[in-house]
Amino acid sequence: MTGLERTAARPHVLLLNWRDTTHPDGGGSERYLERMAEGLAGRGYRVTIRCAAHPGAPAEEWRAGVRIRRRGGRYGVYPRALLAIPAERPDVIVDVQNGVPFFSRLLARCPVLVLVHHVHREQWRPVLGERLGRLGWWIESRLAPRFYRGCRYVTVSETSRSELATLGIARERSTVIPPGLDPAPRTHAEPDEDPMLVVVGRLVPHKRVEHAIDVLARLSDQWPKLRLEVVGQGWWHDHVRRHAQLRGVEDRVVLHGWVDEQDKHEILARSTLHLCPSVKEGWGISIMEAAAHGVPSIAYRAAGGVADSIVDGSTGLLAADFEDLVAHVDRLLTDREEHHRMGTAGRTRAETLGWDRAIDAFEQAITDALRQ
Structure with a gap:
């Protein structure tokens, strides 16, 4: 019996991410993930995000139908999220690889979809220094592709898809889903006279x-x-x-x-x-x-x-x-x-970029994973 048949009414999607949009270092990648999560929740999925705790944020909250659970800090979030997988009992896991993945396959008893926004080749050494930078790049470029062999990937651009291919992730295993765009609010400002x-x-x-x-x-x-x-x-x-x-x-x-x-x-x-x-x-x-x-x-x-x-x-x-x-x-x-x-x-x-199109494609990726 497939995961889709087992929980056809409300499949549980567990998303593992380093941060959320309320985190001081949250940005566009967190926004992307949360829009996808909210879109899935609006279509009847049970959706949980596991991410890092940070000052001023509750350990658990519901937002737009999505349950957000914050545990661990900058590095502690990885083992805390990994060890929580059995209790969550997901039907599919979205493992967000922000350089380093969560290695969710260690405890997963369901399909794993890997989300990669971009390859971090140029960022490791400037951020972590020579030694740790080499280790980070080895994890991203050598260990992770082998560990997730057979898993499907989602990324946000054809350029990122091509970069993943250089790491041994065949193009037919990856799907490109660019972000949507919220309609710009009405503004009062006019372009400044000075540049x-x-x-x-x-x-x-x-x-x-x-x-x-x-x-x-x-x-x-x-x-x-x-x-x-x-x-x-x-x-x-x-x-x-x-x-x-x-x-x-x-x-x-x-x-x-x-x-x-x-x-x-x-x-x-x-x-x-x-x-x-x-x-x-x-x-x-x-x-x-x-x-x-x-x-x-x-x-x-x-x-x-x-x-x-x-x-x-x-x-x-x-x-x-x-x-x-x-x-x-x-x-x-x-x-x-x-x-x-x-x-x-x-x-x-x-004007052609809407989130509905992106959520449609992301839901299809989840559906394909559930049918594995």
Whole structure:
């Protein structure tokens, strides 16, 4: 008897994730998972998320029909979630591999679906140092693919799918399900008369907000009224602030920290260009949020899924290196006709991205797993 036949009325989907959206370090990947979880709950599934505890958050709560259980800290969440599997008695497990998986197959008595937003090859050593970085990359690139041999994978972009293939995960075992996009709220802001760059994301080293500050400094003579606004919080905040001071542009950089959704969209609506200088992104939801306001994005071509969320030359530009990044910013600040064309194309594309389409595809992946 298959899992689908055994619990046809209300299959229990257990999602194992490092963090949730209320975590100070939560971001787009957590938002993706929770939207999928809420969508499944709305369609009659029992859904539980196991993630890390953090100050101010209850150990357990219900949100939009999803039960969220927080246990363990930054590293303790992994054994706590793993050991909870037998008590949860899931019909299918979604094991979110944020570099390191939960190794849920050790205790799973049901199908396991692995969710990978992107491969972390470039991030391990800058974040953990040489020795631990090598260990992390070995786990991600060698151990995990062998451990989950035979499992199906879900990822968010064709670029990430191709990267997984280089680790030995055959393309036919992976499914691409890009994120959806919430409709942009009505905003009151108009595009500023003076040029404004914006970065939206967590303040952590691999987001490389410093590159946006360096762009501002490089173009300060050509564009004396150019400024940068940064939306997001994180433990790298003080370093980013010091970098702006060292480059002599602290009076032209605003670090907003965390803002609510309305304020975020007000800031995007008055921006000229959105920069995404990350080392790696699985997709880049902020790119599409900016596009919804007619704001083109510029990112590094080598940064993974941004090559899928940005249609190069149509909705934004992809840079080969930092010099290229500077040149692209200057180009779109100068050529207002091209800027308008890209903004219009981006807004049109953003209007086609809804969460229902993504949830449909994710539910199909769950259904396929239950039939194993």
